[in-house]
Amino acid sequence: NALAGAVNGAYELLMDYDLLIQAEVILHVHYALMVPPGTSMQDLKYVQSHPQALAQCARDLQRNNLSPVAWYDTAGAAKDLSEEKPEHTGALAPPKAAELYGLDVLAKDIEDEPFNYTRFLLLGNEDPPRSEYNKTSLVFATRNRPAALYECLGEFASRGLNLTKIESRPRRNRPWEPVFYVDFEGHWQDAACQEALTRLLQKASFVKMLGSYPAVKSNSVGI
Structure with missing residues (x-):
């Protein structure tokens, strides 16, 4: 939500279930x-x-x-x-x-x-079709070493991939080992995205794809 921030319980559900994001919807609440x-x-x-x-x-x-x-x-x-x-x-x-x-x-x-806008995600079992504007969401954990997060995020920056959100959350059953939820502009089938994801898999200790999906441009809803 634009005012109150993340709905934390939603992050746990994204981790617990093997569903893919089908689309995002932004509503004026x-x-x-x-x-x-x-x-x-x-x-x-x-x-x-x-x-x-x-x-x-x-x-x-x-x-x-x-x-x-x-x-x-x-x-x-x-x-x-x-x-x-x-x-x-x-x-x-x-x-x-x-x-x-x-x-x-x-x-x-x-x-x-x-x-007061809230972003909702539609979930399903299949990969949604590409659209004119797409986002990709994933969750990952870093290795326990200096600059690990910097190195992981650098794979996106070095390829011109714009991160629209990053949120850290505790990792269940692993105290003090957070996971990071990331949204970025682009589709996993894009060459730059594939390169960044391949490098992330090499550098991170854990990666889970949440999907590439049709997204809403902020200026199209007045925010």
Whole structure:
């Protein structure tokens, strides 16, 4: 997400399952503060939602002295509010959820910034067809030696491959040995990409391809 950063649980799923990224989708996300009918802002003390939604609307929650309550997803938070009606509690969710679950909307578009975009990945079993603009994603681990990460990333830089994202995450069952998730522009079938990937396989201790897929150019969605 452009405001709250990575959804960490998604990285674990990419490691755990042998699926390939089919495409990326970038959505402009809006949130509404919703309550059971008859509830006013003065009645509220708590707001429940997914941690990402709470983080994306943190400024508004603080301004209204509302305590965040983490929930497994935004729609689930709205559904629970409609069914269980916990006292002094509202929910953060897309406006459609209020209509779906019979809730009143106290405030719309309460995300901290107007450029609240979230990137979603479509997963599947097959290699997707090439498009005009592609990205490649992978995860790798370095060998335990000085400048190992620098050497691995240098294989992309030396071939003019633009990295659009790099994120380090802990590696399960291997304390203090992080893995690095990387996105870069290009398709694995491109000559420069193949050269970089071949060299990365030689230098890294672990590499897992997550796929080459049709991607969205940032300027095409206004970011």
